[in-house]
Amino acid sequence: MNEFYPLAIAELKHDTRDMLVVRLAVPPDLREKFRYRAGQHVVVRQNIEGEELRRHYSICASEAEQELRIGIKKIADGVFSQWAHENLRVGDKIDISPPTGHFGWPHIASRRVSESGGNISVSESGGNVSVNESGGNINEGQHFLMIAAGSGITPILSLMTTILAANATNRVTLVYGNRATGSVIFREEIAALKDRYLDRLAVLHILSREPQEIDALHGRITAAKMLHLAHRWIDFPTIDQAFLCGPAAMMEDVVMALRNSGLAAERIQREMFTVNAAPRLLSRRVVAADHAALIEFIIDGHRQNVQITNRTDSLLETALAHGLEVRYSCKSGVCATCRCKILAGKVDMDASYALEDYEIARGFVLACQAYPVSDKMTVDFDCDS
Ligand code: FES
Structure with a gap:
């Protein structure tokens, strides 16, 4: 699920002093995998001084172009963005995940989405x-x-x-x-x-x-x-x-x-x-910290049960600690790369900035921000709607 592909940099252009626009070459055999919808983003993975960093960047080209262009803004204390501005060269390869995200979709489609009692009706x-x-x-x-x-x-x-x-x-x-x-x-x-x-x-x-x-x-x-x-x-x-x-x-x-x-x-x-760092809601979880739980993860069609002995780790931390390949980037509730659906059980969520209310009503959560509450849970990383 957490696939990364080494894509070559086809073009580098400074749009402003702080904004580096990177065009990536997608080989023919990966074009379908990297087909994107307007508003989606990719995750860039880079090892810098022994630490694996992941950052999500929105695609700036239109859907019709299907040209993988992202803009990397140099941030004053941004380790990855500083590294990228100083080190990236045309021809270099960087690890990129296929496009993901729900911004702009399905809202640019001819649908009016309304919620009633937790159900979504689309007309x-x-x-x-x-x-x-x-x-x-x-x-x-x-x-x-x-x-x-x-x-x-x-x-x-x-x-x-x-x-x-x-x-x-x-x-x-x-x-x-x-x-x-x-x-x-x-x-x-x-x-x-x-x-x-x-x-x-x-x-x-x-x-x-x-x-x-x-x-x-x-x-x-x-x-x-x-x-x-x-x-x-x-x-x-x-x-x-x-x-x-x-x-x-x-x-x-x-x-x-x-x-x-x-x-x-x-x-x-x-x-x-x-996002301004939100206070983590540790107090609520301390109560349940010593409680065990059984979490069933559904990833790429496979089901895997994970038994945990306390509930202090997020769903993302739990999945990664057990060697499961799940997608993520920011780990701070901003990018929605780790979006998944709770099919059974309950979670506490620290931050849900990246989810719309209708998504939460449908049972979607951010795995990096969600902590188990129930004794038994089923978490689906494959579900898109
Ligand atoms: S990894 Fe970005 S919201 Fe969870």
């Missing part, structure tokens, strides 16, 4: 649809609101280009926050998209450290800013779906504004790239 919303490469449908005439901050633009760019190319009537409004013009990642690509889809793409750059002629375009993306923008440029009632990618605090604030403006929760989807 077609009518109108014409076009089929994208991965087999999903994208309705015509929809208005998508995209909100990104900094490197949060990577999955958003993939979604935007996919949605705009899918048919001739979809509209996208992008609200994109950065410090200054020089730090706007994919500035040229976004400008080219704007030229191409003049009537269907609106772009609002919000800059925090550069004065703007229009005051509303200066500052940070907050709930108040969104309401201000809505007053002049964004017609909230016309929005069919909203996608956000950025820091947790920004997204929580903006989601509140969107909800207060009448956008239903199931029409808002978030992807987080950073």
